[in-house]
Amino acid sequence: MKTEWLLAPAQRTLPALLQRQARLFGARPFLAVPGAEWTHSDAADVAARRAGALSAAGVTQGDRVAVMCSNRAEFLETVLACGWMGAASVPVNSACMGPQIQYLLADSGARLLVIEAAFLERLQTADLAASALESIWVVGGDASAWPATIGPARVHAWPAAGAALPPAAVQPSDTFAILYTSGTTGPSKGVLCPHAQYYWWGVNSADVLGVREDDVLCTTLPLFHINALNTFAQAAIAGCRVHFLERFSASGFWPAMGRTGATVVYLLGAMVPILLAQPAGPGERDHHVRIGLGPGVPEAAGAAFRERTGVLLLEGYGSTETNFVIATAPDSPRRGVMGWLRPGFEARVVDDADNPLPAGEAGELVLRASEAFAFASGYFGQPEKTVEAWRNLWFHTGDRVVRDADGAFRFVDRIKDAIRRRGENISSWEVEQVLMAHPAVASVAVVPVRSELAEDEVLAAVVLREGERVTPAELATFCTARLPRFAVPRFIALLPELPRTENGKVQKYKLRERGVPAGCWDRSAGGTERRAP
Template structure:
């Protein structure tokens, strides 16, 4: 069974999740669709599951437009809750599973979520979240191996994940209606909730299967977390093409190829740092004894991509997209050269611009601006942040904050990030949020958090701190302070106690000078075993 890109195209009004689910049931019937958490779903199972979960949501008081937060690993209930929200016209709010109490509180309060679906192991984190500052009314707990921890959460109804409800008719949602709010790390402020419409999700699927050449007989396999658009997008690809998608629980360097063998994967999804990690493993037969024909590997260093292809026989395609935009730039198996993000895909425009949004000539670095031809193919803004929305979408272009160069043949080459953000292990880290945590330590007077390069050709987090007079905490104490309050990937690797920071004439810290300075001889490095616990 094969499919073509043209088969996946739907009229504008039908570019919604319920229409996608109905279509897949009709076209692909009892063909395998999803493998997740030990469960197997057929294509015609999916809309029934969505309708039944939507019924349970409505029975719990969730109405159209209400937000439902989801904090869980890659398990069937996560996907069922996401699809149920889309079917009912509610809005899913996936939360990074590494989030701690303060971040969880912020996501709940900012999104005004009424219901939280949470895995039992994460319940204790709510002890450091002030739920009275949120709109949360009810919590559904997904049981874990250790049962449900006892957590006192006054004012909130806490109950086990309910059985599927009575199936309900799909809400009459349109392509512009919001399907999900996905949080992307802030750069000079709190994380922003990206309003992702139904049609944007549809186009993520269409563009991805177009780039990867996904067919109905493919098995797509991802180890990436479902709270990111990358993994959620793999379901859209399977839904539109008739392929099967397998969700692994997590990425494991030693277990990656055995997992691909076990599920019969033909298409895989990797992020930049994952490839050097896989290449650092001892060579083995499993790297060749698989069915994988292509992979998506945005941000993979060129030399690592070549070495990966030589060892595994899998060519990784480069690409560019963001939560706010779509899959807009990509290479192809027959691209004339590597070392670039790729070429702009049909349906999109890209401009390399100066600080005034004026287009720059080829070969000159500037900010990447993007826009879409199709309606609602991009996000519609930031939830409850109209000023940030206007700033990002000014002059009818989305401003990515990334500095790129357009080559003479139209290829776009990434240079660096303009925004004050850090990317580590595929995660976007807000320096602002890390600074706020360190600033809350009683011994810290001033702090600047910034990226330095690592041996994996990605960012590592470094903090330069000025201490309050009379205080002299050990760097290990500062690291432990962060570990208790930040996602593991956001905890700085390097801590540098300094007397002063480079500043402008008006006192603003010049982080670019700190980045240029890099790791100093006086910096203390967090022990490797601590960094590796969750990396």
């Protein structure tokens, strides 16, 4: 790890990071995102001036500001301005529909929502009465088409930047952002990400990838995820350039890499098989990409990708609550593993009572950091969930892994009842609640099953009420209006009953082990769902 990246503990904050890059890298090209191009010195000025606009709207230190945008300049402006003035941004997944938006706004207590005009109509199915929302800033679109108020909030066009606000005296422990991750037995939880955690995400990711000053980072992943959001921090720390593209396109991926001059890329597990399914073309070799990050990419797919494109993809492990704690390297002795523990972290594989297990035996992965506030501070407004996850002073990941004799960690499966599809965490509980709202449904259990893309797919096992008739296709349509696209079940099985214990609890493990039943309805028949975010 480069010593010049290691800032003093008190300097591990966003304002200090932006001021450092302006001082060290100045007019060097820094960032390109739809709607803007910045130099390194621009970043601090943009943050300060947008913070001035937030302050003029009544936002103060400690407030929360929700932001629901695609990859565009206004998203980054809002997040940086919040960090600059000591407020906390609340990124909202752009696939969220009305019920999820309603929950996130009420749970976070956000006073302001920055939302892209294309998503504004989703608020029509959200009851905002229970939220603390006072104002809505709409990005893009025709202002005359917007209502004056939505629920309790006044609607305004995205305002001009304000007078530059001096940086707040934020501490490394202060909350930088609240990132909502999947609920497993209940609604999604807001992860309290402190400034120092965001700093360490950037440092660790840049170190794993060997980021240099002359690199060009390029990501098509959404900025509301920590994967893409910390790409900004990598470039700010290393003094290089970063391109945030609007979205992933299988056919447009390599042309975009060539056009931007990308040298470092960021992919998710399902994206690699999708790219490999494309016809081979000259663009796969006519590029400058030297390395990529590819967590969750199957070993065979990673090898085929390197053979076709010349790009080595590194595996790694981290979560919104933790950091980049486990990774492979270009010179790792073998592939097909999550990687080896990185400096500054501790890891154990434990049994149900948190007792350490020997190498070769599967158990839950638990983690902790040696640096202050390198992990999340807990779950917003849920102290009992925080204590549960961080019990015995270790963060419990809910992932079952094996530590081999050489120290490498191998992923086995998930302990928690969560599903990960197309790079998105899906709460089975939330999908079940939507299906249970259908008048024909008596009971339902949602579980992950493996897909041909070596990731999770969503299977809903449904029992209908006596005398009711409904088709799987009708249930899928019902879900489409109420769930993000990636969370709508691909497989829907109509069953006479669900497997249960003597106490009546659904035995989901039996459904998981059974997999997709023969003749099960498949929403993606014909390949229409073979997409990535």
